[in-house]
Amino acid sequence: MTHIVRTKQLTRAYRGKEVVSNVNLNIKQGEIYGMLGPNGAGKTTVMKMITNLVKPTAGEIEIFGERLTDTSFQLLARMGTIIERPIFYEKLTARENLELHCEYMGYHNKKSIDEAFELVNLKGIEKKAVKEFSLGMKQRLGIARAITTKPELLILDEPINGLDPIGIKELRDLFKMLCKHYGITILISSHILGEVELIADTIAVMNDGKLLQEVSMDHVAKQTAEYIEITTNESSKAAFVLEKHLHISNVRITDEGQIRIYDCPIPQSELMKVLVLQDVAIEAVHKKKGSLEDYFLSILNGGGIVA
Numbered sequence: 001m002t003h004i005v006r007t008k009q010l011t012r013a014y015r016g017k018e019v020v021s022n023v024n025l026n027i028k029q030g031e032i033y034g035m036l037g038p039n040g041a042g043k044t045t046v047m048k049m050i051t052n053l054v055k056p057t058a059g060e061i062e063i064f065g066e067r068l069t070d071t072s073f074q075l076l077a078r079m080g081t082i083i084e085r086p087i088f089y090e091k092l093t094a095r096e097n098l099e100l101h102c103e104y105m106g107y108h109n110k111k112s113i114d115e116a117f118e119l120v121n122l123k124g125i126e127k128k129a130v131k132e133f134s135l136g137m138k139q140r141l142g143i144a145r146a147i148t149t150k151p152e153l154l155i156l157d158e159p160i161n162g163l164d165p166i167g168i169k170e171l172r173d174l175f176k177m178l179c180k181h182y183g184i185t186i187l188i189s190s191h192i193l194g195e196v197e198l199i200a201d202t203i204a205v206m207n208d209g210k211l212l213q214e215v216s217m218d219h220v221a222k223q224t225a226e227y228i229e230i231t232t233n234e235s236s237k238a239a240f241v242l243e244k245h246l247h248i249s250n251v252r253i254t255d256e257g258q259i260r261i262y263d264c265p266i267p268q269s270e271l272m273k274v275l276v277l278q279d280v281a282i283e284a285v286h287k288k289k290g291s292l293e294d295y296f297l298s299i300l301n302g303g304g305i306v307a
């Protein structure tokens with residue numbers, strides 16, 4: 001598996017206080033990687049270090065397989081970024097802003113500016129001065145600017161802040177499309193679970209400067225799958241019966257002694273019949289679905305869900 005970004009023990013301290021501590025990220029080529037965490041978790045600082053805006057106190061960053069240093073201009077030219085709010089020359093038009101950006105980046109394919117405007121749905125208004133743009137339009141212009149130079153890696157810090165639901169959906173679709181059709185790897189941060197879960201392939205959960213978990217959404221989906229929960233004070237016997245008589249082994253016994261059956265291959269009624277016939281005393285049976293929110297809260301609270 002090729003990794004586009006890897007950080008090793010990445011750490012940053014301000015006045016002796018670590019705001020990012022020993023963070024190891026592994027961002028794979030072609031994926032959308034979501035950094036999730038409350039305000040102040042350290043997400044922006046990690047992104048600033050990856051884009052050379054802030055120097056790490058300790059640790060290493062590897063981008064496109066090369067170690068990032070003070071002079072890694074070639075590596076930085078392969079990235080498109082929006083860190084914190086995108087800043088523009090307000091009196092200039094949207095197009096002039098992008099043209100200036102291309103000049104600054106030494107990128108000389110002006111046609112890509114038209115493509116970028118089209119992709120972010122700003123075609124037709126690119127001759128307007130940026131000062132007339134709404135917040136949502138500025139966010140989209142920021143993304144247009146980040147993609148004009150055809151980056152291989154997009155780094156977007158809270159890109160959907162302040163957008164309305166339609167704007168959010170448009171950007172979500174755009175990110176997926178950039179990833180799928182253009183093969184761009186995207187690192188995106190957010191403090192809102194619902195935003196990240198809908199687009200990310202991998203999620204890094206951060207809190208208080210630490211990476212609590214790096215997990216694939218496929219894994220999370222399994223953790224939050226449907227299950228049948230049986231309440232009994234004979235959980236070991238029940239698990240034995242399930243295995244012996246029904247060959248059901250995808251079972252977990254909770255701390256409270258309930259049995260959770262994942263991917264149950266037979267109807268609930270049949271399951272009950274067999275347990276009752278084998279003399280297992282059952283108090284209750286429920287069909288349940290693990291919630292994604294609970295899953296992440298359990299990570300944030302230092303728990304973690306065991307498969």
Ligand SMILES: Nc1ncnc2c1ncn2[C@@H]1O[C@H](COP(=O)(O)OP(=O)(O)OP(=O)(O)O)[C@@H](O)[C@H]1O
Pocket residue numbers: 014019037038039040041042043044045046158191
């Ligand atoms: N230049 C700085 N000097 C001192 N402390 C800083 C500096 N930049 C960031 N911090 C502190 O580092 C911590 C992490 O900030 P950071 O902006 O990386 O978090 P975040 O997860 O991106 O949150 P947010 O979404 O609020 O920006 C915060 O406590 C912040 O106050």
